[in-house]
Amino acid sequence: MRKICVFVGGRANYSSIKSVMSAIDCHPRLKLQIVLGASAVLERFGRVEALIRRDGFEPDYVFHNIVEGENPATMAKSTGLGLMDAAMVFDNLQPDMLVVVGDRYEMMSVTLAAAYMNIRVVHTMGGEVTGTIDESIRHAITKFAHIHFPANEDSRERIIKMGEDEKYVFNVGCPRMDLVAEELTNDSYSALKDLFVNYGGVGEVLDLSMPFLVVSQHAVTTEFGNNRQQIEQTLKALEELHLPTIMLWPNSDAGSDDISKGIRTYREKHNPSWLHLFKNLPTKMYIHLMNTTSCLVGNSSSGIRECAFIGTPVVNIGTRQNKRLHANNVLQVDYDYRKIKDAIISQLEHGRYERSNIYGDGTAGKKIANILADCSPPVQKTITY
């Protein structure tokens, strides 16, 4: 039995890998190991740990590695701490392979620990282009990874161009689409019925049978210092539109404190009746919101990926998703409240788009598990040119 360890560092991570975890767990020749760290173990980010357990998974190890401060120095320090913890964890778990998702800073912790300890590194969502520190992290992980599962063809080609052996680069699509496909077999309006009762949040209850917006805007770490002003442009656009709006608090990147403060200050000052804030929603709820919203606004990768698969109109703001392959459902705008407002209006007029499979067809998890059961790349990698 191959021991396949999956590291989950946060909520988005978990959505991106859950179908893979299930498929590994069910596979007769694979043994699933689960390690949780970073924001996945923090109350502040909605305790993904509890969610994972509710889904029937049992974490093998849990570590706390986020050093408070939310500035670039503590982001680095947290990664160092995670690396030390991961070294100890892997020394005890002795996995054959480690599955690493995407590109958040904590992913370098587990990637380095595994690579240095001669554990094969499996990377999902590599090869994408975003023009942020996440991009450097993503490509650096690619250089340590032994098996690559990019989420689209564009990315597959880029990974190979970077010198990776194409024998070990597989475009299986994005595992998040697996969840979307599965969840959308249910009716969205029924699913969302008790949203405000069940998940609380702050702000008034909104009528989701009417056109409404969903906003998810995260910190851009390389623009540390500007994040407060960026969210304020978005808020100003929303203020003028005065449409029912569901907004999500930002994740834990350096700069997220500024965004949170921007939102909090706005709320205290304007007490907007049209705005409802959620700390964290179950992925399922979020999928149904994407399926019913008139327009998704912000810089979340879900706008690029899931919304392509669903056909949701999206206004993507700023540089965070800069160069990620997107379908025609996305309008790209700067941090300028007028442009944000105009783009939202334009999307409202357009309405729903056609589904696109550029990020997969909803069967990525199973494809990945099958490949992991058989693929045996050498520990000692080398560039192809």
Place this chain on the structure above:
Amino acid sequence: MRKICVFVGGRANYSSIKSVMSAIDCHPRLKLQIVLGASAVLERFGRVEALIRRDGFEPDYVFHNIVEGENPATMAKSTGLGLMDAAMVFDNLQPDMLVVVGDRYEMMSVTLAAAYMNIRVVHTMGGEVTGTIDESIRHAITKFAHIHFPANEDSRERIIKMGEDEKYVFNVGCPRMDLVAEELTNDSYSALKDLFVNYGGVGEVLDLSMPFLVVSQHAVTTEFGNNRQQIEQTLKALEELHLPTIMLWPNSDAGSDDISKGIRTYREKHNPSWLHLFKNLPTKMYIHLMNTTSCLVGNSSSGIRECAFIGTPVVNIGTRQNKRLHANNVLQVDYDYRKIKDAIISQLEHGRYERSNIYGDGTAGKKIANILADCSPPVQKTITY
């Protein structure tokens, strides 16, 4: 004044960057900051710190980050600790750029800290191919680096192929050649006269006016567990040749304990009169040894680089320098005492080779300092394709 921070993590590091440090220090528009860590601060590796001070440099920060154990898990843990330390150091020093040398595991510590903290990363010796964990580290650093100074043309092209912007990739040659060029203006035999008196070591005094070998063999981290047997093959070849031999103890990679033990056991058992061991020699002495030895044996990168510049015959053993560009002075062999022995004999018959400039012409330091004073790449990198 641009603040350029140079991290030195060990003796080899220092030789690779010393001429750059001098050139930065002399440059009217650059301010040099020096940070020492990893094996550069340990007695066991010859206290490079003391050497650096003797050369007239004043370290701004010194940190201890090597976790004892010398296995893959502590290598990872040491890197994590170094990352935490580096975050704190850079937070205090606030450099504009960080210069990172090569590919040893501790280099990921400072690279990540700088990259996450929006400090531009300058990388020397990138783009080389060796087929070991060092190679993954080297390419990962490339993906974080903003300015690249590969040591040869081959590497420059590879870095660009990996998607780096060619505006920021400069083949200036290897800065270690600067030291060699400078040192070889002195006579080697005079320089080596009191080698055994001044630098002690263990074993009998050898007559360096006669043909002699120099051996430097380090652990191959991806072959952890085999290192003992690998050094034993080399020792067996040397045993049969019975030539005067100067051997250097291995550096601090995972597995170095096995090599040290192999050497120690051999010595205690055979008490070889032809073998003299040095823990650490000043770079100068090592240069003169390369200039006078009949053949350099092992897997040190000096055999590939400096010996090309000098014209020294080299027998390179095993996979550690696997795919590094080399001149025609190198014979490559497996871990097999017969092949090692035959290759040494063949090199003794050939004698000195012509000088090759594939690793530079001895002016890399100045070229680098000049570029750093003017070059301003964006903090936010992105791949070129």
Place this chain on the structure above:
Amino acid sequence: MRKICVFVGGRANYSSIKSVMSAIDCHPRLKLQIVLGASAVLERFGRVEALIRRDGFEPDYVFHNIVEGENPATMAKSTGLGLMDAAMVFDNLQPDMLVVVGDRYEMMSVTLAAAYMNIRVVHTMGGEVTGTIDESIRHAITKFAHIHFPANEDSRERIIKMGEDEKYVFNVGCPRMDLVAEELTNDSYSALKDLFVNYGGVGEVLDLSMPFLVVSQHAVTTEFGNNRQQIEQTLKALEELHLPTIMLWPNSDAGSDDISKGIRTYREKHNPSWLHLFKNLPTKMYIHLMNTTSCLVGNSSSGIRECAFIGTPVVNIGTRQNKRLHANNVLQVDYDYRKIKDAIISQLEHGRYERSNIYGDGTAGKKIANILADCSPPVQKTITY
């Protein structure tokens, strides 16, 4: 010049040592070094760092060591990280003495670093009895400390009984009284005039010319798991009293999340018009609140110390200040909303108490600086019996 390093780990810390810092800074034979860490560098706790700078002090080093999670394991992990950071900081600052305040968990970090590095440890506020983990920490610091400055006679005697050399145990009073004495030369009602304008917080503006309560209740780490219920008893008592109440958010001990959540939930549910919450107030404002409130409620040490000096009526809840010497201004009650309510009513009826000097006369800072300039205990301590 003796280099005296003062470590500040949070807001309460700073109030406890500020007059000492000033006195050291002014002393002709002492050089002040300032190191900040733990919650002193976090936004979430009101950025004591900024406050310190505004007071004219310049920190020599700042480190982030709080690992998120706010459970007992991360409290331990934070202490470990602080110890690693402190070792590096002291190695660079090379102080002759380290001043450590009180008993919070982070204080073990700097105490151990100093003691192991042969730096003399100076401890204020030792010898007190509280029956919590803080007490064990406090006494353990005493066993590492070379010079002791207990805040009252009772504590002085206890320290000597524990085997410390009485030559080095000085009852100088509590330095926090220095601040109180100085601040109360100003009129409290004028000072508080723009409290709500200047310091925001959440909840309605209260009329401080009428009788009002001040509540400050922190987590009890050895009762982890019960903290939510404990704060709920207090909130229930307050609910019934319906008096204007200023409440402070808890500090960063394990369990503080539960308290915060208890408060937040209560507010969202009851939307109490009588309650105003402040995240952090300047010490000055807090002193004037203690001077004007009808009763201070909770488990803050300020109820025991400052309120004795001022004569404020206090209701102290639960075990946190269990055995600390207190004057007759304090009523002690259990976690029971009826008893809390009754005690508050009883204090309202009693009104202001006579000032007590059991915690000093307001000149501790100068006394401490003078002693530090002359006192030279041996590095190598030993017990007296």
Place this chain on the structure above:
Amino acid sequence: MRKICVFVGGRANYSSIKSVMSAIDCHPRLKLQIVLGASAVLERFGRVEALIRRDGFEPDYVFHNIVEGENPATMAKSTGLGLMDAAMVFDNLQPDMLVVVGDRYEMMSVTLAAAYMNIRVVHTMGGEVTGTIDESIRHAITKFAHIHFPANEDSRERIIKMGEDEKYVFNVGCPRMDLVAEELTNDSYSALKDLFVNYGGVGEVLDLSMPFLVVSQHAVTTEFGNNRQQIEQTLKALEELHLPTIMLWPNSDAGSDDISKGIRTYREKHNPSWLHLFKNLPTKMYIHLMNTTSCLVGNSSSGIRECAFIGTPVVNIGTRQNKRLHANNVLQVDYDYRKIKDAIISQLEHGRYERSNIYGDGTAGKKIANILADCSPPVQKTITY
């Protein structure tokens, strides 16, 4: 079943707690958990880990926390790292109690982790007086410990005087005597027959049927900088005596490098035929050496404890055992080669002493296990006065 976790940090530790581990393991109501760290996991200190496994124990967790450097700053840093590791380990193991031995610096790591995490701390060998940093550590651990097992009556009384509740302070004797008592049922000369064959070491084979010395001298951390000179006085005394001498390398305290260097330099210079060095000997061998040597020399605690139980003549040098209770078998001398030499001669003339039970009667392990099965002190400690 109570889960009793024993932390072993080195060879001496293990000897001090082995009989307790066996007794816990055999007890029907106790479950033994074993955690190894510090020098117990390092080759350099003889891999106590392997020894423990050979004795039939299975470690539950192993962590590497020694940061290289062997100076006071890395001693502190190692403790910080150990504390972080221990927090994670205890979070996974969830022991009811932690058994901590003695007073070495790494013991603060596990003690703090346990105390902060509400795990009861059990301390053996507390209450002793040595006048070194170890003493401060020992007493600080006492202030965190819930149950105390001092090794003699003197220590029991001291712990109670320090304010610990006498209900939880038990003089059971020193568990190391259990091993001695058990081992000395075998004949020492037979046991030592193949000492040199089996355990190697460096230097010539000595005739142990003739009078011989055993020397064990460790670094005194508060005298960092003087350790080289101290060992040189001892070596000079030995040089003049020219008796067959078995010497042990020092343990890993700050300063041990200096002692090792002193010994190594002496050996290389004088090549003494009378001196044999062992890195580490099994405790059994060491017991038989204490039983047969004419005199034990140095500053090891075994001279004070085991040698009292056996009746071995001892010359104790310097301050390390300064104030530990000793029987009349010990002569105390300064770091002065003349005094050392005279004291050795005087002990040779005196010969064997009477056995003393001041450090126990050889049944400590069982007594401790029985008490741990029943004793339930409150988590929340407080001083008795």
